[in-house]
Amino acid sequence: MSERRYDRRSGQWVTVATHRQDRTFLPPAHYCPLCPTTADSAVATEIGRPDFEIVVFDNRFSSMWPDPPRPKVTATGGNRVESAHGRCEVVVYSADHNTTLAGVGASRLRLLVDVWADRYLVLAAEGYAYVMPFENKGEVMGVTLEHPHGQIYAFPAVPSRPLRALSTAAEHRASTGRCLTCDELADELADGSRLVLATDWFLAWVPFAPRFPYEVHVAPRWHVSGLPDLDEERRDDLAGLLARLLPAYDRLFGFSLPYVMAVQGRPTGGDPQVAGWSGSWPEISHLLLEFAPPHRSESKLKYLAGAELMGGAFVIDVAPEQAAARLRATLPAGPA
Amino acid sequence: MSTGAAQPEQPSASPFEESRAAIPTDPLQPAELLPAEPALPAGTMREVEATADGRRITFYRREPVE
Numbered sequence: 001m002s003e004r005r006y007d008r009r010s011g012q013w014v015t016v017a018t019h020r021q022d023r024t025f026l027p028p029a030h031y032c033p034l035c036p037t038t039a040d041s042a043v044a045t046e047i048g049r050p051d052f053e054i055v056v057f058d059n060r061f062s063s064m065w066p067d068p069p070r071p072k073v074t075a076t077g078g079n080r081v082e083s084a085h086g087r088c089e090v091v092v093y094s095a096d097h098n099t100t101l102a103g104v105g106a107s108r109l110r111l112l113v114d115v116w117a118d119r120y121l122v123l124a125a126e127g128y129a130y131v132m133p134f135e136n137k138g139e140v141m142g143v144t145l146e147h148p149h150g151q152i153y154a155f156p157a158v159p160s161r162p163l164r165a166l167s168t169a170a171e172h173r174a175s176t177g178r179c180l181t182c183d184e185l186a187d188e189l190a191d192g193s194r195l196v197l198a199t200d201w202f203l204a205w206v207p208f209a210p211r212f213p214y215e216v217h218v219a220p221r222w223h224v225s226g227l228p229d230l231d232e233e234r235r236d237d238l239a240g241l242l243a244r245l246l247p248a249y250d251r252l253f254g255f256s257l258p259y260v261m262a263v264q265g266r267p268t269g270g271d272p273q274v275a276g277w278s279g280s281w282p283e284i285s286h287l288l289l290e291f292a293p294p295h296r297s298e299s300k301l302k303y304l305a306g307a308e309l310m311g312g313a314f315v316i317d318v319a320p321e322q323a324a325a326r327l328r329a330t331l332p333a334g335p336a
Numbered sequence: 337m338s339t340g341a342a343q344p345e346q347p348s349a350s351p352f353e354e355s356r357a358a359i360p361t362d363p364l365q366p367a368e369l370l371p372a373e374p375a376l377p378a379g380t381m382r383e384v385e386a387t388a389d390g391r392r393i394t395f396y397r398r399e400p401v402e
Binding site: 060110114 | 382388
């Protein structure tokens with residue numbers, strides 16, 4: 001079963017994908033399906049080559065499909081159900097089972113930026129409305145395969161959280177004539193206390209009101225609405241920033257820090273009027289990378305509990321200005 | 337002439353002062369969109385194949401820049 005059901009109360013779509021109960025769960029390294037297939041492989045893996053740089057493939061246990069089955073349930077009364085149309089891709093960052101995105105180096109990160117931009121265009125051409133690269137890193141974030149990898153979901157409609165952000169940006173644009181994120185960047189630059197890293201083209205900062213203690217946002221310093229709009233110089237710059245930020249996370253507590261990361265940008269389709277905007281998506285979209293690590297200290301996690309999960313009201317234990325200072329202190333040296 | 341007395345400490349410059357000064361445009365100005373670049377810049381290669389069970393698989397690699 002794989003179908004999308006609408007929750008009338010929250011206004012969110014929920015995908016029911018029962019076959020995912022059977023997906024591979026933390027196999028030993030010699031049975032890793034994301035390693036290259038070599039002469040020494042115990043089994044043929046997903047990747048039938050002995051080596052690779054970055055590889056992207058359709059998830060064997062997708063929750064959404066280009067040609068989805070019809071819903072199994074009959075929606076009665078005011079309930080709505082639809083086929084789970086979409087695409088779920090796996091992005092394997094390296095043939096090395098034992099590295100992480102922080103360890104692949106600037107050159108591979110640069111290739112990853114190209115891959116994200118290319119998948120955006122490929123999936124947009126296939127008619128999906130929102131393309132979101134993301135990574136769940138670490139067992140505490142629910143990772144079921146340890147090999148370094150991310151994912152890309154191509155949604156049939158803009159999901160609720162980015163849609164809410166776009167709606168807020170539309171209200172701001174309508175009332176001020178300016179981009180909300182551009183204004184936020186200007187405020188953070190003027191204040192300086194929450195900045196983590198500034199390059200020629202990008203900023204990394206701890207948000208003024210984050211959801212997680214060491215949350216970091218990364219955005220271009222100009223109004224760039226999506227990944228494909230970045231030219232080579234800006235892609236180089238973003239890769240260079242990530243090559244410093246990711247190791248800083250790992251230095252923070254002295255271990256490879258789990259996180260959830262997502263790349264948000266302009267929708268690939270759909271009507272901006274769903275966000276209350278009569279103009280175009282680029283006017284209210286600003287490229288944004290979000291990093292949300294769950295740790296609030298070396299040994300303690302920030303859990304989503306009553307206030308957060310039921311009230312939508314986040315409570316955090318570290319001052320954002322203090323978190324930014326700690327992250328700045330852990331940054332590796334930048335290029336000369 | 338120095339009195340030998342300790343001089344009051346100058347407030348240290350924000351580590352981002354230089355960065356702020358380097359902003360070439362005011363981010364509050366409505367910036368025009370950057371022109372779309374080719375998705376795959378020169379030197380980045382893509383090969384599309386199929387997995388053993390027919391799923392799409394795409395290999396990417398990047399040639400070293402000269």
